[in-house]
Amino acid sequence: MLSSGGMSARLDRLERRDLIRRLPNPQDRRGTLVELTEDGLALIDRAIAPHAANETRLLAGLTAEERAGLNGLLERLGTVLP
Numbered sequence: 001m002l003s004s005g006g007m008s009a010r011l012d013r014l015e016r017r018d019l020i021r022r023l024p025n026p027q028d029r030r031g032t033l034v035e036l037t038e039d040g041l042a043l044i045d046r047a048i049a050p051h052a053a054n055e056t057r058l059l060a061g062l063t064a065e066e067r068a069g070l071n072g073l074l075e076r077l078g079t080v081l082p
Helices: 004-016 038-059 064-080
Strands: 020-024 032-036
Touching: 004 020, 032 038
Parallel strands: none
Antiparallel strands: 020 032
C-alpha cells in the first residue's frame, strides 16, 4: 500500500532524525537493509509502555474469553493474508 518512492521518503525522514541507518545488503546488491540506531531503539523503548497501556484500555471492555477469541481470529487472519 506504499510505493517504493513513498517508502524511500519515509526512510529518508527517519534517517535524517538518526533513527535508522541504511546498510548495503551483502546478499543482494539491489537491496538495502535498514536497522534502528541507538536513538531509534530508545524511541521504540519509550513508545512501548504507552502503546501497551492503550491496547489494554481498548480491550478492557472485553471478557477474557472474548479477548482469547479475538486473539484466535487475529492469528487466523495473519495466516491467510499475503
